[in-house]
Amino acid sequence: MHSHSYRVPDPFHGQVVVIIGYNPSGMDISRDIGGVAKEVHVAIRAAPAEMQSSTAHANLWLHPMIDRAEEDGSVVFQDGGRVKADAIVHCTGYKYSFPFLGHDSAITVDDNRVGPLYKHVFPPRLAPSISFVGLPFKGILFPVFQLQSSWVAGVLSGKIELPSPEEMIVDVASFYSDMEARGHPKRFTHNLGASTFEYEDWLVERCGLDTIEEWRKAIYVAARGRVRDRPESYRDEWDEDAQLLEQAHRDLA
Incomplete structure (x- = not known):
């Protein structure tokens, strides 16, 4: 009896692949399939001057965002460049959806802004009956989610007191106004980014936990x-x- 090794064929082997998005997921996927695909083309939301950090693979190119896709499989980029793609991989993040809350709920999703929410967790008029854990992105996320859970548990157990609904509404309105003044679109409402440490420290203080190392x-x-x-x-x-x-x-x- 002879033993034979068998490898499942890579779905992208020899193909022309277009990846949309170049945050960590897009980077990792493009790097992983670059060794087996014929060509990998990455569409990123960045100015041309920011696309100079090319890639380690000779068959991997960076492009502006996609303008359109055509019936023959061609993908046309905003600079007029085009490739005929065998596959398109979306690394574009997530869309929040809570259909179980019903259309008449006081909570809405507008351009991926779930709101109104006090500190990304509590809807002022419904707190603490409803809370959201896990909405933020682009930060140190798992510690954030753990801290959010500790905050919710503290509120539900009566150990932590929330501000009044009116105070929470004012805080949310101030947060939205600050975003608008800085030119940040609604879809970045739950993007922690550079404020991830500030948000974590705020949660730590509310929960009475040790400061983050x-x-x-x-x-x-x-x-x-x-x-x-x-x-x-x-x-x-x-x-x-x-x-x-x-x-x-x-x-x-």
């Missing part, structure tokens, strides 16, 4: 820098963080 924040900042400067290898390089990792091991021990 500085090495956690430093590792995150260093990793974000690698994503920007070395998107092809940012997950595999840790030498610069050796001291931070040693500190993390000491704390966790």
Whole structure:
């Protein structure tokens, strides 16, 4: 009897693939399939000057966003370039939807803004009967979700008191006004981005928990820098963080 190894054929082998989006998921997927696909074309929402960090694969190109797709499978980019694609992969994030709440609910989803919500969690007029855990994106997310859960649990148990509905409504309105003044579209309402530490610290204080260690924040900042400067290898390089990792091991021990 002879043994034979068998590998499931890669669905993108020898194909021309268009990937929409170049945040971490788009980066990772484009890198993974770049070794088997014939061509990989990535459409990103960025100015041409920001697309100079090309790629480690000779068969991988960056483009502006897609203008249209045509019936013959051609994808036309906003700069007029076109490719005939075998597959299109969307790495464009998620759309929030809560159909079980009904159309007459006080909670709405408008351009991916779930609202009104106090600090991304409590609808002022319905709190604490309804709460949302897990809406934020682009931050240190799993610790954020854990802190949100601790806050909700504290409120439901009576250990933590929420502001009045009127106070929460004023806070939400101020948050929306600040977003508008900075030119941020509604779809970025739950994007923590640079404010992730501020939001975590706020939750920590409300829950009466220990402050988040500085090495956690430093590792995150260093990793974000690698994503920007070395998107092809940012997950595999840790030498610069050796001291931070040693500190993390000491704390966790």
